[in-house]
């Protein structure tokens with residue numbers, strides 16, 4: 001089975017696409033080339049740096065306009081946003097919540113914060129996200145519908161919700177997943193932490209779930225330093241979301257009264273100021289990142305043993321992180337390729353360790369996870385910063401001039 005395989009053409013192709021840099025090329029770097037300094041200065045000058053101030057509501061309004069989702073609540077990070085969404089969805093201690101095993105640990109941790117149990121589902125090769133058809137078949141086998149909801153016949157626990165995640169920016173196939181949710185009475189919460197700016201059938205990711213989540217961590221397509229948002233079209237939810245994220249304090253000019261166990265999860269004004277500036281640049285970043293993805297796809301055409309992952313027909317991806325997939329028979333070369341590229345100053349990394357392999361989640365319920373396990377063996381993320389496109393345009397004209 002194991003063929004002799006030359007990794008050099010892969011390295012050469014990466015070097016051809018990427019600018020010749022003095023230092024190593026990061027996987028994903030933030031860019032602050034807009035009005036960041038101006039807005040942050042205004043924020044400091046105003047004295048309102050914390051959870052009250054005009055940038056928080058401005059950022060929320062602009063996010064709602066950009067995504068087309070009615071209500072936005074800005075919070076301290078994406079993980080906190082997930083925690084609140086699960087609570088608002090009615091997830092309680094002892095429930096199970098479905099999610100892909102191929103995700104970042106935050107998706108599973110947020111479920112644990114609720115005292116609930118992650119239940120791991122397989123991935124779809126076409127999207128790298130949750131496979132809705134496989135999930136539907138599996139639930140048919142293992143669940144029982146009662147008046148109180150959908151129950152796992154094996155564990156006896158209620159399955160309350162499903163959290164698909166748009167992996168590396170690529171939208172999950174949402175329509176069949178909506179059917180599954182309807183059939184089994186599951187609340188849909190989208191983890192869109194990586195897919196700001198990605199569309200499914202023309203609508204922003206996050207538009208399909210009852211609730212959804214964005215992240216503005218330093219490594220995401222736009223950043224507020226740390227930050228996240230809860231999004232929903234359901235008018236009954238935003239007031240409670242805001243209340244829960246601000247210590248459940250009852251409004252009063254001086255008295256401190258609280259009617260729930262709340263959280264200090266509100267996004268500070270200074271982070272929101274950064275966010276407003278970043279959001280202005282987002283369309284340009286998406287254009288640059290899609291151009292970089294196309295360049296990778298073209299450069300790797302005809303290179304043996306690998307493919308660059310491409311968005312599905314129904315998707316317009318932000319290409320947050322580009323994915324290089326080794327052919328199945330060459331998966332044994334993954335670690336070697338990781339080592340060679342990192343040694344050459346091209347930062348690459350494997351997928352996250354699958355959730356069901358982490359020590360705290362190894363006993364959680366799961367279906368057969370064959371596709372996710374196969375993807376984990378073959379998947380490598382390659383440098384994807386928006387800025388890499390334009391540097392390279394400068395670079396290639398420069399080379400042409402020198403050659404011509």
Ligand SMILES: *Cc1c(COP(=O)(O)O)cnc(C)c1O
Pocket residue numbers: 076077078079080103104106107165191193194215216217226227228
């Ligand atoms: C980044 C990320 C989160 C959480 O975001 P933070 O803002 O870092 O808390 C959640 N889920 C996924 C899939 C992510 O990539």
